[in-house]
Amino acid sequence: MNKSSLVLYNCLKALPFLRAVAYVGALEQHIFFQKARKKKLEIFKRAEKYVKEHRQRVRQEIQLKREARKAGNFYVPDEARLAFVIRIRGINQMHPRPRKVLQLFRLRQINNGVFIKLNKATLQMLRIVEPYVAWGYPSMKTVHDLIYKRGYAKINGRRIPITDNSIVESALGKCDIICMEDLVHHIFNVGPYFKRATNFLWPFKLNNPSGGWTKKTNHFVEGGDFGNREDQINALLKKMI
The missing domain is CATH 3.30.1390.20 (Ribosomal protein L30/L7)
Structure with a gap:
């Protein structure tokens, strides 16, 4: 077997291993991006939830002020923390x-x-x-x-x-x-x-x-x-x- 044939033979022999390495690398990359995507979605949902909670709290405070004013009273908010x-x-x-x-x-x-x-x-x-x-x-x-x-x-x-x-x-x-x-x-x-x-x-x-x-x-x-x-x-x- 000449030198070029030997190189080709060794490359073909290594092909399954190289394919396996490439597959594992692609799988790890896929898992990484899936986790990153999931984390990004979770952060977005948390931020959305916090905004809703804050808006609801502000609306509730405005409503309490209006009710107190109608009753001729003063609204006293909770002590600052x-x-x-x-x-x-x-x-x-x-x-x-x-x-x-x-x-x-x-x-x-x-x-x-x-x-x-x-x-x-x-x-x-x-x-x-x-x-x-x-x-x-x-x-x-x-x-x-x-x-x-x-x-x-x-x-x-x-x-x-x-x-x-x-x-x-x-x-x-x-x-x-x-x-x-x-x-x-x-x-x-x-x-x-x-x-x-x-x-x-x-x-x-x-x-x-x-x-x-x-x-x-x-x-x-x-x-x-x-x-x-x-x-x-x-x-x-x-x-x-």
């Missing part, structure tokens, strides 16, 4: 106590912002640092815009851009948070894994508000900047995102 807190002042002449609270809140720099679960303890802490922060109750849209436009993940102590849902799933999948919409929904509703979800996010680095600050040494109710501005925090954040 979520706050967004922004550091607005530096450390000059700061007492150690508020400095420690700012560290616990992870507000180490001016214009850093974080989500906080409101309870007796955190409200007390907010009173301690009130002259150094602006805070209030973010809307669903504000939470969404913050996470999508300014959100970074904290992975092994590093600030990582959240480029796709796999980053969220790898860190929070055990909490059934597998995508950005899950993260938004969980934080806005102060879900059972709120602490893990917020610790996954690096403290937000925001811009100075367009038009600048008014007067950082005055309370918001006095025409200044610091303190609780309730739902008016949304207008401020719109200028800072």
Whole structure:
């Protein structure tokens, strides 16, 4: 058998193996795309569900306000459970106590912002640092815009851009948070894994508000900047995102 015949013989002999390798490769690729498609559909369904839930809640609140007005009463909404807190002042002449609270809140720099679960303890802490922060109750849209436009993940102590849902799933999948919409929904509703979800996010680095600050040494109710501005925090954040 000459050299060319031997090469042809060896190629023909290897053909079944090569076909098997190609088949396995094609099968693995098919399974990968099927899983990706299934995951994409699941994420879409979750997002759709969250939008419906939020719209229903808004409609219900509007209806309750109307009914209260007709009865000559005032509608009192449930107490806020979520706050967004922004550091607005530096450390000059700061007492150690508020400095420690700012560290616990992870507000180490001016214009850093974080989500906080409101309870007796955190409200007390907010009173301690009130002259150094602006805070209030973010809307669903504000939470969404913050996470999508300014959100970074904290992975092994590093600030990582959240480029796709796999980053969220790898860190929070055990909490059934597998995508950005899950993260938004969980934080806005102060879900059972709120602490893990917020610790996954690096403290937000925001811009100075367009038009600048008014007067950082005055309370918001006095025409200044610091303190609780309730739902008016949304207008401020719109200028800072």
